[in-house]
Amino acid sequence: MTDLQSTTPPPSLVRKLYTRFEGLVREVGKFGTIGLITFVIDTAVFNLLWGPLNTLVAGAISMTVAATCAFIGNRFWTWRDRARTDLRREYALYFLFNLVGLLIALTCLGVSHYVLGFTSQLSDNIAKNGVGLVLGTLFRFWSYRQIVFRKSPDDTASTPVVTGSEASG
Secondary structure: HHOOOOOOOHHHHHHHHHHHHHHHHHHHHHHHHEEEEEHHHHHHHHHHHHOOOHHHHHHHHHHHHHHHHHHHHHHHHHOOOOOOOOOHHHHHHHHHHHHHHHHHHHHHHHHHHHHHOOOOOHHHHHHHHHHHHHHHHHHHHHHHHHHHOOOOHHHHHHOOOOHHHHHOO
16 A cells, blocks of 8 residues: 555645646536537538538538537637627637638548548548547637637736635536
């Protein structure tokens, strides 16, 4: 037991780390929940349109539908505590950054399908919803958090510690 105790960080260190990153962990969790829901929407729409439409058109349509649902979820749940700016500004920036995320995923899909010759439905889903989704999601989280739903200058100056009763929202 001595070895286990020596490698386990002291509770105060774990508590300090959790307190420091609690807000970020909560944001990532909410963003991930919205992402899972919209992933299901995106995948369902893409697979419904995969046969009748061109692969890239089906991908663009499915991602646009999913992005609209994600905007609503992220604006009113993930970053609901952030200061609101003009809805048109947020929506325009959101879709600009979604377009970049879409291009990242479609580039992965296009390279896989047209350059590498992987043309099955499974390989298209892996390229678009695997590699493209991960890279696009990382970019979108950063851009939404830093630019679209940014903190107000007052929030940036002081970051309050959230208590358990305040964290339940």
